[in-house]
Amino acid sequence: MGHPTLLALLAAQRHWTSADAVAAFGEVAQSMGSTYIVSERQWERWCAAKVKGLPRPLCCRILENLFERPVRDLFAPPPLMTPLPPRGAPTEGDRAYWREPYESGPHAGSAVIDEEIVTVADDSAQFTRRIRRVDERALDQFDADVSQLAVDYLRRPPYFAFRRVAELRNEVFAVLDSRHPLDQERRLYLVAGKLCALLAHISADLDHPHEAETHVRTALVCAELVEDDSLRSYARWVQSNVAYWRGDYRRAADIARTAREAATTGSDLLRLVSQETRAIAAMRDRSAFAQVVATAIDVRENAEPTDEPGVFRFSPGKAAYYVSEAYHAMGSPADLQLAQQQARESVHLLSADPDDQGPSLLAAATLDLVAAQLTAGELDGAAESLRGVLDTRPELRTVPVVQRVRRIDQQLALTKGTSLILDLREQTALFIAHPAATPEIPGR
The missing domain is CATH 1.20.120 (Four Helix Bundle (Hemerythrin (Met), subunit A))
Known part of the structure; x- marks a missing residue:
C-alpha cells in the first residue's frame, strides 16, 4: 500500500513506530535548544495527511532537520521516484528495502x-x-x-x-x-x-x-x-562509450573509427576521434595510437566554435581529458608527463567555460589529473586534487566518474601505506559505494 505523505514513507523506510518517530523528533528538538514535543496522535495525523496547512514554524524547522527535506515536500504525497535512504550507514532494514551497492557492486x-x-x-x-x-x-x-x-x-x-x-x-x-x-x-x-x-x-x-x-x-x-549525421555521430559515440566502459576496447575503437568517416562537423569529428584515441590507448596499440592522438589534438586545436547545446557539444575541455586518459594508459614516462599536461589543460578549459562546466565533466578531468600526479609520485598534489572530487554529491557520481575513482583506488593500493594513503583509500571506498543510480527527490 502506498503512503499518503513523504513523511510517512520516510518514517516507514526507517522502520519507525509512532513512538520511535516522536522520540526522534524530541531528540532533534533538544539538539536545537527546544523543548517542543509532539504526541503520537499528532504524528499519525501528519503522516496520514489529515491536517490543514503546515505546522508552526519551529515544528517545521525540527522536521526539516530530522529528515533533511523541505517541509512542504514532507507533507506532500511521495514522488513517483523512490526517495533517497536516510544518511549514514544502512541498517539491516535499509539493506532489505534497497538493493544496496555496498554488497551488489x-x-x-x-x-x-x-x-x-x-x-x-x-x-x-x-x-x-x-x-x-x-x-x-x-x-x-x-x-x-x-x-x-x-x-x-x-x-x-x-x-x-x-x-x-x-x-x-x-x-x-x-x-x-x-x-x-x-x-x-x-x-x-x-x-x-x-x-x-x-x-x-x-x-x-x-x-x-x-x-x-x-x-x-x-x-x-x-x-x-x-x-542527420550529427545525431548519428552522437549515438555512435554513446555506443562506443558503452563498449569502452565494458572493457571491449577493440569494439569501442572500431565503432568510433567507422562513425567518424561520416562526421561532418568539428564537434562530431572531435567527439569520435577523441573516443577512438582513448580506446586504442587502452589496447596499448602504440603504432595506431601515435597517428590517432595526433589527429585528435589537431582537430581540437583547429575546431571552430559550435552552437550545439549541452551534451550535444563535445568541447575542447572534454577532448583534452580524453587525450589525458589515453596518454596515461600508454604509460611511458614521456606519456605520463603529457597526460598531466593534458589533464591540467582540461581542468582549465572546463573551469573557464560556463557553458561547458558540468560537475561530472570537471570531476572526470580532475581524476585524470590525479592519476597522472600519482604516477609521477606527486602524492600531496594528487591528494589535494582528489579531495575536491570526493565531495561530489552521490547522485552526480556517474559510471565514468566512479570508474575513474576505482582506478585511483587501485593506484593508491600500490603505494606505500602511509596514513595519508589509508585515509584516501577509505574515502574512495565510500565514494564508490554510493554511485549515481540513486535518484534525487524532486524539488531539492
Missing part, C-alpha cells in the same frame, strides 16, 4: 530504478518495431525542450534528467502516432532520435549498458530516416 541501484530503466528501453524497442507517419503541433517547443534537456544534463543528477527525457520522448512517440506533412514528420523523427540518444547516454552513465544500446539503435533508426 559499484553501480547497483534500487530494483525500482532498474525496472523503470528497462521498461523505458522496451518502449524504445517497441517504437523501432512500429514506425509509422505521425503529426505534431508544437515543433518549436519540442526543439527548445530538447536543447534545454541537453544543457540540464550537464548540471543536474542523471536520474533527474532521465525522467524528464523519457517523459518528453513518450510525448513525441504519441504524436508520431498520427500522420503529418513530411517536413513536420522529419522534425519529429529528429527530436525522437535526439531524445533516444540522450536516454542512451543517461542509461550508460547509470550503468545500464544493455538499455543504452537499445536506445542507441532507436536513435540510429531515426538518424537514418532524417539523414
Whole structure:
C-alpha cells in the first residue's frame, strides 16, 4: 500500500513506530535548544495527511532537520521516484528495502530504478518495431525542450534528467502516432532520435549498458530516416562509450573509427576521434595510437566554435581529458608527463567555460589529473586534487566518474601505506559505494 505523505514513507523506510518517530523528533528538538514535543496522535495525523496547512514554524524547522527535506515536500504525497535512504550507514532494514551497492557492486541501484530503466528501453524497442507517419503541433517547443534537456544534463543528477527525457520522448512517440506533412514528420523523427540518444547516454552513465544500446539503435533508426549525421555521430559515440566502459576496447575503437568517416562537423569529428584515441590507448596499440592522438589534438586545436547545446557539444575541455586518459594508459614516462599536461589543460578549459562546466565533466578531468600526479609520485598534489572530487554529491557520481575513482583506488593500493594513503583509500571506498543510480527527490 502506498503512503499518503513523504513523511510517512520516510518514517516507514526507517522502520519507525509512532513512538520511535516522536522520540526522534524530541531528540532533534533538544539538539536545537527546544523543548517542543509532539504526541503520537499528532504524528499519525501528519503522516496520514489529515491536517490543514503546515505546522508552526519551529515544528517545521525540527522536521526539516530530522529528515533533511523541505517541509512542504514532507507533507506532500511521495514522488513517483523512490526517495533517497536516510544518511549514514544502512541498517539491516535499509539493506532489505534497497538493493544496496555496498554488497551488489559499484553501480547497483534500487530494483525500482532498474525496472523503470528497462521498461523505458522496451518502449524504445517497441517504437523501432512500429514506425509509422505521425503529426505534431508544437515543433518549436519540442526543439527548445530538447536543447534545454541537453544543457540540464550537464548540471543536474542523471536520474533527474532521465525522467524528464523519457517523459518528453513518450510525448513525441504519441504524436508520431498520427500522420503529418513530411517536413513536420522529419522534425519529429529528429527530436525522437535526439531524445533516444540522450536516454542512451543517461542509461550508460547509470550503468545500464544493455538499455543504452537499445536506445542507441532507436536513435540510429531515426538518424537514418532524417539523414542527420550529427545525431548519428552522437549515438555512435554513446555506443562506443558503452563498449569502452565494458572493457571491449577493440569494439569501442572500431565503432568510433567507422562513425567518424561520416562526421561532418568539428564537434562530431572531435567527439569520435577523441573516443577512438582513448580506446586504442587502452589496447596499448602504440603504432595506431601515435597517428590517432595526433589527429585528435589537431582537430581540437583547429575546431571552430559550435552552437550545439549541452551534451550535444563535445568541447575542447572534454577532448583534452580524453587525450589525458589515453596518454596515461600508454604509460611511458614521456606519456605520463603529457597526460598531466593534458589533464591540467582540461581542468582549465572546463573551469573557464560556463557553458561547458558540468560537475561530472570537471570531476572526470580532475581524476585524470590525479592519476597522472600519482604516477609521477606527486602524492600531496594528487591528494589535494582528489579531495575536491570526493565531495561530489552521490547522485552526480556517474559510471565514468566512479570508474575513474576505482582506478585511483587501485593506484593508491600500490603505494606505500602511509596514513595519508589509508585515509584516501577509505574515502574512495565510500565514494564508490554510493554511485549515481540513486535518484534525487524532486524539488531539492
